[in-house]
Amino acid sequence: MKRRAILLSIAFVLLIIVATWYAYRKMAETSGASAAPTAVTQSQHVQTVNGETVVVVTADMQRASHIDVGTLSASLVDPERMVYATVIDLQPLFDLRNRFVAARVEREGAQAQADASRAQYERSHVLFEDDRNVSQKDLDKTRAIMQTDLAKLESAGLAQSGLDATLRLQFGDALASAATAPASDLISRLLAGRACVLRVTLPANYGAPAPAQITVDGLEGQRISARKLSASPQSDPAVQGTSYFYAAERDVPVGTRTTAHVPSGGKRTPGFLIPESAVVWYGGQPWAYVRTAVDHFTRRYISSASVVDDGFVVTSGFHASDQVVIRGAQLLLSEELRPQGITTQCKDPPECDG
Numbered sequence: 001m002k003r004r005a006i007l008l009s010i011a012f013v014l015l016i017i018v019a020t021w022y023a024y025r026k027m028a029e030t031s032g033a034s035a036a037p038t039a040v041t042q043s044q045h046v047q048t049v050n051g052e053t054v055v056v057v058t059a060d061m062q063r064a065s066h067i068d069v070g071t072l073s074a075s076l077v078d079p080e081r082m083v084y085a086t087v088i089d090l091q092p093l094f095d096l097r098n099r100f101v102a103a104r105v106e107r108e109g110a111q112a113q114a115d116a117s118r119a120q121y122e123r124s125h126v127l128f129e130d131d132r133n134v135s136q137k138d139l140d141k142t143r144a145i146m147q148t149d150l151a152k153l154e155s156a157g158l159a160q161s162g163l164d165a166t167l168r169l170q171f172g173d174a175l176a177s178a179a180t181a182p183a184s185d186l187i188s189r190l191l192a193g194r195a196c197v198l199r200v201t202l203p204a205n206y207g208a209p210a211p212a213q214i215t216v217d218g219l220e221g222q223r224i225s226a227r228k229l230s231a232s233p234q235s236d237p238a239v240q241g242t243s244y245f246y247a248a249e250r251d252v253p254v255g256t257r258t259t260a261h262v263p264s265g266g267k268r269t270p271g272f273l274i275p276e277s278a279v280v281w282y283g284g285q286p287w288a289y290v291r292t293a294v295d296h297f298t299r300r301y302i303s304s305a306s307v308v309d310d311g312f313v314v315t316s317g318f319h320a321s322d323q324v325v326i327r328g329a330q331l332l333l334s335e336e337l338r339p340q341g342i343t344t345q346c347k348d349p350p351e352c353d354g
Contacts, residue, residue, distance in 0.1 A: 046336055055289070055297045055336045062295075067328030069291050072272040072320060075313045084239045085200045085216050085260040087252045090190055093171050097179040097187070100163040107156035114149040121146040172245050174229035186247065193251045199232050200260045201241040208263075210244045216260045220284040223261070223312075224248045272318050274302060276311040280329045282337075286312060289325040289332050297325065297332050 047054045057067065121142040127133040167176035175197070178184040189195040202210060210231075215223040225248070232243035246260075278288045279302065286302040302312050318324075325332060 045338075049292075049296070049298075052298050053336065054292070055299075055332050056295055057297060057332070057335070058295050062328075065328055065331055067331065068326055069323040070275070070278075070326040072274065072318060072322055072324055074320070075271050075273040076269070080261045081206075081264040082259050083200060083202055083241075083262055084236065085198045085246070085258050086236060087196050087254055087256045087258075088199050088245075089254045090197060093167070093175060093179060094191070096163060096167050096170070100160065100167065100180055103156065103160040103163055107153070107160050110149065110153040110156040114146070114153040117142070117146040117149040169233050172230035172233055175245060189249075194249070196248050196250065196252045196254075197229070198226060198246050198248060198252075198258075198260070199234075199236055199243050200226075200246050200262075201236045201239040201243045202262065203241045206242070206262075210242075211262050214246060214260050214262045216246075216248060217258045218250065219252065219256070220281070222281065222284075222286065224250050224252075226260070269315055271313045271315040272320065272322075273310060274312045274314060274318070274324060275326055278324045278326045278329055279311060280333045282333060287333075288318075289329050290318070291323040291325065299333070299336065 045056055047056060057065070121139075124134050124139050124142040128136070128139045164176065164180055167179055171179070175186075178186045181187075186195070190197070198216060200210075200214065200216075210228055212228050214226050214228075216226055218224045226246040229245040229247055232245050235241070235243045252258075274288050279286050280288070280299075282299075287299050288302055289297045289299050292298050300317055302314055303317055
């Protein structure tokens with residue numbers, strides 16, 4: 001009887017172990033089956049279709065996020081030529097400007113003193129001629145003072161003219177005129193760091209006047225508009241050609257060597273205008289989203305583009321029938337780059353912060 005009781009106890013323990021293992025296995029299978037659909041749902045936001053990355057956004061979500069599309073407009077592209085450009089150091093310009101301002105103040109003071117001494121001499125001369133009401137000695141003294149003040153005025157004028165000539169020899173007429181003017185919007189923007197000046201060298205065989213407007217490549221690859229100031233009196237020692245000064249409405253570090261895009265004067269080619277509102281920047285390059293299906297959006301690179309006031313004009317990569325996202329493109333980029341498979345405990349992740 002004792003042996004039988006022991007065998008029954010062992011059998012009971014084994015039965016409990018087997019039952020526990022079976023229950024654990026069933027729970028694991030159930031958990032895996034319920035997790036699989038969640039993973040599929042999360043991965044459906046970004047897919048790969050025909051080798052392209054596609055962001056999937058339902059029609060309801062598009063309306064809620066105010067995502068709008070528009071058809072591309074036809075445009076014409078001026079053929080371009082790439083040339084070298086360098087951001088110049090403007091500290092010598094500012095130093096010369098400060099010296100010029102001081103020289104102008106000194107000249108104005110000398111002018112006032114010369115006018116006063118001339119008036120005094122003329123009064124003394126009238127009195128001397130009127131029956132010698134002043135002595136010859138006093139008349140000679142006022143004449144000497146007048147001549148001294150006139151000499152100082154001439155010296156101050158020469159100093160001011162010399163600084164003006166130095167400015168024009170180093171920085172050309174446009175920058176020199178701005179530096180010597182009592183007030184200049186260009187100088188104010190340069191001093192505030194809201195603009196920079198580039199020396200752009202056109203090749204000797206360019207065969208056309210320097211264009212009034214060009215674009216240059218910024219540090220992040222974006223195009224920056226620049227307008228011509230004047231010819232540069234000094235050439236770039238590293239590049240052969242004719243140099244011009246251009247002002248760009250963005251601060252770029254001094255000494256930066258970049259590429260400028262100038263019209264080549266060839267035949268204009270047809271293209272499509274991508275509005276500025278449709279452009280998103282990623283990796284230092286411009287992109288635009290195209291709606292390829294009702295709820296599918298694909299990001300395309302804006303290559304071989306010309307910068308215009310309203311955006312970019314492209315000649316490849318886009319077609320007349322393409323529907324480009326003109327509002328909400330940044331939301332699509334954020335959705336595309338959002339890490340997949342990450343869940344949150346609330347429906348609106350930003351509200352979970354804090």
